[in-house]
Amino acid sequence: MSLIPLTVLALLASGLVADPPHACEACDEWNRPHQAFRVHGDTWYVGTAGVGAVLITSPDGHILIDGGLPQSAPLIADNIREAGFRLEDVKLIVNSHTHYDHAGGISALQRASGPAVAASPAARQALEHGGPRDNDPQFAFGPAANDFPAVKPVREINDRETLRVGPLAITAHFTPGHTPGGTSWSWKSCEGARCLDLVYADSLNAVSAPGFRFDDAGRIATFERSIARLESLPCDILLAAHPSAVDMDSRLPDLRDPSACRNYAAGARQRLQARLAEERAASP
Secondary structure, three states, X not given: OOOOOHHHHHHHXXXXXXXXXOOOOOHHHHOOOOOOEEEEOOEXXXXXXXXXXXXXXXXXXXXXXXXXXXXXXXHXXXXXXXXXXXXXXXXXXXXXXOOHHHHOOHHHHHHHHOOEEEEOHHHHHHHHHOOOOOOOOOHHHOHXXXXXXXXXXXXXXXXXXXXXXXXXXXXXXXXXXXXXXXXXXXXXXXXXXXXXXXXXXXXXXXXXXXXXXXOOHHHHHHHHHHHHHHHHOOOOEEEEOOHHHHOHHHHOOOOEXXXXXXXXXHHHHHHHHHHHXXXXXXXX
């Protein structure tokens, strides 16, 4: 008689049924397991080695930021359990941006525990469709490369809106550029009397499918505003949609760095200028 692994039993108990895995060149590396750890106070890292997910906890329910790849949902659910919490107590899921590596697991996690899902207007459209819309820089890669399990329903939110679950409060900062609906998130996390400002930064990389140009006055201004917004946030600890973007593992166990958001923004600004220079050099 074969034994069922404890992880599988835990997922069955939580009601999580994963969607088919997404195939991409980096997916196996992005989906390597990563041990859950406390970031500060009520905040835990529950993502994989390559794609971020953060759980903000309270006795009245939890908030989850991002769902990873479709195949990441079981790993995130297992990390939530390993951290000492229940997937069923997640009451709200929010997202950084609507690409398969950050939104792909949200549908399975939503089905398992029934939380509300909230997103910016553009992100809501992509989540409910199950893939980027035609104004996304990566849209031209096509449905096979881009699509992920659709998420319904999704509550539309406003820029700078604060969402609450019990005593928890998390604020949305629209940071479009990498995607039209990109959103960064900020909140306070306390250990006793010591409270820190935490930020979960959306990707701010000017990458696209072939043929897309960021060298447009409106797109440049939008991207620059997003970079400036991230740069201006109170920021004691910075987490990101891809943990490698903030060198998370190399800085453990203490992620405090009051210059982290400014440095992240500076890197994004340099990458945008490099991309714009490439586009202009390629113009006839």
